[in-house]
Amino acid sequence: AERWEMVKSNISHALDIANNMNVISRLDKGQELLGFESGNPCLLLSNIAESSEVLAESLGMSLQFQLTCNTTQPVSMPIISIRQVVYNLVKNASIHSGGTHVMLDISVNPSSQDKAELSLAISDNGSGLSELESKRVFGRFNRGSSKADGMGIGLAVSKDIAERLNGTLIYSDTQQFESGACFTLTLEAAYVEEDALVTEPLASNGIINRSILFAEDNPSIRLLTRKILEKSGAVVDCAEDGSIAFDILKQKHYDLVITDIMMPNMDGYAFVQAARRSGFNGPIIGVTAATLGDEFNKLKELGANDVVSKPINIDAINSAYDQAVRNVL
Numbered sequence: 001a002e003r004w005e006m007v008k009s010n011i012s013h014a015l016d017i018a019n020n021m022n023v024i025s026r027l028d029k030g031q032e033l034l035g036f037e038s039g040n041p042c043l044l045l046s047n048i049a050e051s052s053e054v055l056a057e058s059l060g061m062s063l064q065f066q067l068t069c070n071t072t073q074p075v076s077m078p079i080i081s082i083r084q085v086v087y088n089l090v091k092n093a094s095i096h097s098g099g100t101h102v103m104l105d106i107s108v109n110p111s112s113q114d115k116a117e118l119s120l121a122i123s124d125n126g127s128g129l130s131e132l133e134s135k136r137v138f139g140r141f142n143r144g145s146s147k148a149d150g151m152g153i154g155l156a157v158s159k160d161i162a163e164r165l166n167g168t169l170i171y172s173d174t175q176q177f178e179s180g181a182c183f184t185l186t187l188e189a190a191y192v193e194e195d196a197l198v199t200e201p202l203a204s205n206g207i208i209n210r211s212i213l214f215a216e217d218n219p220s221i222r223l224l225t226r227k228i229l230e231k232s233g234a235v236v237d238c239a240e241d242g243s244i245a246f247d248i249l250k251q252k253h254y255d256l257v258i259t260d261i262m263m264p265n266m267d268g269y270a271f272v273q274a275a276r277r278s279g280f281n282g283p284i285i286g287v288t289a290a291t292l293g294d295e296f297n298k299l300k301e302l303g304a305n306d307v308v309s310k311p312i313n314i315d316a317i318n319s320a321y322d323q324a325v326r327n328v329l
Contacts, residue, residue: 009173012071013158019207029075036076036077037076037077037079038074038075038076038077038192039074039075040072041072041074041077041108041118042067042108043067044068044077045082045108045118046232048079048082048083048120049185050315051313052084052090052164053065053088053089054221055087055090055091056090056093056094056102059091059094059125061094061126062101063090063101063102063104064101064103065104065105065106066081066092066103066106067107067108068105068107068224069107069108070108070109070110071108071109071110071116072109072278073116074191074192074193075190075192076189076190077311078165080163080309081164081165082118082185082303083309083313084157084158084161084309085161085162085184085185086122086185088120088154088158088278089158089183089185090104090122091104091154092154092183092303093123093181094124094125096126097124097125097127097180098126099124099125099126099177100197101103101123101125101177102122102123103123103124104121105119105176106119106121107116107119111188112192114190115188115189115190115191115323116148116188116189117186117187117188118185118187119185119308120184120186120244121184121185123174123175123176123181123182124177124181124182125174125177125179125180126179126181127180128173128179128181129181129233133290134171137171138156138159138169138171148319151251153161158186162187166188167185168185168187169185170186171183194264206232206318206322207229207234207318208233208234208317209232209233209234209235210229210233210235210256210321211234211235211237211253211254211255212229212234212235212236212256212257213248213249213252213256213257213258214229214237214238214239215238215241215242215257215258215268215271216239216240217240217264218259219240222238222240224310225287226238228314229258229314230314232314232318234256240263241264241265241267242259242267242270242274244262244265244269244277245271246266249275249278250278254275254282255283256282256283256284256285256321257275257283257284258284258286258317259272259284259287260283260284260286261286261288262288268299269302270303272281272284272302273302273303275303276302276303283321283324283325284303284305285304285305285306285307285317285324286304286307286308287308287310287312288309289306295307298322305324306320306323
């Protein structure tokens, strides 16, 4: 069990680095952020908070969150990008702060007739930063005085994403604890019309007892993802690439297909297209290390129901599966 936890940690760390480096590359190329979702801002952000609590606990930290909601009017928000920033900040606090507790303070307030202001503050009870460190904290590959593993890019990526969203990400001393750091993400989200939203979601158990075909060429990621899915109650078959996955799909029924995008022999794009042309009409979810670019739209155009980012978040998988089932109904 101890060895498995170490392997899982190493895989997660490698995925984090790959994802952040990919975001840096795409931001530098001026590619747009995607992954917007519409709905009650408090519900959308509470899902992020609950996932953050699980993340912090997995890293040995205690996380509490509080949500102040002064408007429940539906908004359109870049949920994947916000989740990426919060994930980076919570992980940064858990690994590098030297503290034991994290507080995620979320507030939603009307800022104008057309928009709401979203504020997410992540505080820790660690040692905080010196004045010199605070001035350099958002620099790429800046690790400050931390002795923990890392490349010093998570905060830089988060800052770049915030600015691309026309928002801000700032550092300050914590107000929640006697000492420590606080990073606050602030941005605006446009209101949307009620009639443009999906009605109240149907009750669902997500992927519990569902049969899943998962295509991924990287053996470590394949093993980790399979364990995550099976731990959540799914029955999982795996394939090393899209070609093998397509052969399996022609012989056996599955409730859900999850596929990586970049694979040898047959990539995720070709696999999704082949699956739809062969008559498979069940939910298909793509997974990618990118949080921006054209992967999301391209895969959906070929027949995928949704695309989620690596490392997979089981809440995101359940949500995408439930949404796909509701659309069929």
